[in-house]
Amino acid sequence: MSGPLPSSIEVCIVGAGPSGLACALGLAARKIPFVIVDALEAGHNSSRAVGMHASALEAIKTVHPQLADRLVSAGIQSKGFTVIDLHERLLFHLRMTELAAYTKYAFMLLIPQHTAEHHMREYILGGGNSIHWNKRVIGVKEAADGVQYELRFESGEALTARYLIAADGSKSFLRTFAGIPFIDPYTKKVAEPGKNDLSFVVADVVFASPLPANVPRDGPQVMVGAGGMVLTAPILSEDSAGASVQNDNLFRLYLGVPDTPPRAPDAPYLQAILNARGPGSHLKTQPVPQIVKVVESSRYRTRTALADRYVHRAEGGAYILLVGDAAHKHGPAGGQGMNMGICDSIELAQAIEEHRKCAVDAEKAGAHKAVQIMDAYSTRRRTVALRVLNMVDHMTEVEKGGQGWGAYLRLKFLWALFKMPFMNGIFAWQLGGLGHAKKP
Ligand SMILES: Cc1cc2nc3c(=O)[nH]c(=O)nc-3n(C[C@H](O)[C@H](O)[C@H](O)COP(=O)(O)OP(=O)(O)OC[C@H]3O[C@@H](n4cnc5c(N)ncnc54)[C@H](O)[C@@H]3O)c2cc1C
Known part of the structure; x- marks a missing residue:
């Protein structure tokens, strides 16, 4: 049982997918009061992401080392993955084990997304927190005090919070409310449904x-x-x-x-x-x-899309903060979506902790350190997403296959590229996302 929603809270996380859950874990570890709500009746159970990389496990380890261990034991530790052509000739075999010098998670963890979410939820509930299901956000406005947002739910309740976490997926209600464009970073146009899907x-x-x-x-x-x-x-x-x-x-x-x-x-x-x-x-x-x-x-x-910015600040100093698919969207090549969302969220929890230490009045005065903390989150994670989107885009071109000389030469080029001894390390590093971790 989740109990009644409070009428006011410091942080409200909208969306209990992997990004929202990771944010809840990060906030719980820092003892920051939050609620997490989702429109669904319970956690979803469908087949989505399957791969968890070292970056996500390292991020989770910073807030809940035992959860990282539990996730590892609930999946298959794949030492690498193989890419072959239609005639089953090896194009390359990527060895994730080359990451062993940098992480204890030198593998790709094969764990269905719903299994990962199940374990994350258990940790949140086990810590005495609730997940409020059946709570679809249908309205948002700045509260009268100007320092908070007020959310309205389909179920009739209302809630005010200073920080709203938009973990509500690629069709994000909160991102739309904040007027943040969701743009194809290559064409610079709003990603339209149906085009280049x-x-x-x-x-x-x-x-x-x-x-x-x-x-x-x-x-x-x-x-x-x-x-x-x-x-x-x-x-x-x-x-x-x-x-x-x-x-x-x-x-x-x-x-x-x-x-x-x-x-x-x-x-x-x-x-x-x-x-x-x-x-x-x-x-x-x-x-x-x-x-x-x-x-x-x-x-x-x-289709590929990236939010123009991850942070929206109301006049009075309340925030809408984007994580996960609400901030970036791309194809499944390389299994990056869930991982990036988890890493966004754990970093955001840290940014919120720093931000809370700054007085609201000081922030109202304008270009204060507080504003910079959130802007830094936005810039950093958006830069990471741009790099990942670029990598996924290249991988998608290979995975699409295709016929003719162009496709043939692309595969030959890939085969030749992976004959170079250093290529495996570079690609494993990119895929594992370790280069994107925030420096202490
Ligand atoms: C079929 C499929 C296959 C995929 N395969 C891969 C893969 O192989 N590898 C990979 O890395 N990624 C894959 N993805 C993408 C991956 O699943 C997403 O990147 C990941 O789910 C993003 O997590 P999230 O928490 O940001 O968003 P979501 O998982 O979309 O969660 C958003 C949550 O917000 C809730 N919500 C939305 N609107 C509201 C509202 N108004 N009020 C309250 N709650 C709301 C939703 O109910 C939902 O639970 C796949 C996705 C799909 C659909």
């Missing part, structure tokens, strides 16, 4: 035994070529008590698709794609893996 199918499936040898059981494999990518990633299943358990044939699939897929793709739809361009489809020495059960499936459309 990427279409994916995401599905958790059980393959028949025996599993063909060309479907790795210890890490993700991406197959690129004409038609789009086929990614297979092993995942653990959950028992009735929510504990992660080994299931040798349970896999997450990400399939790039050229057209609009069905809302919940079924086994024949998914199998047809595997038969056409999955493992075993071109190199006939191994059979194509056969789907015996679809546990969950959905379609996913995305």
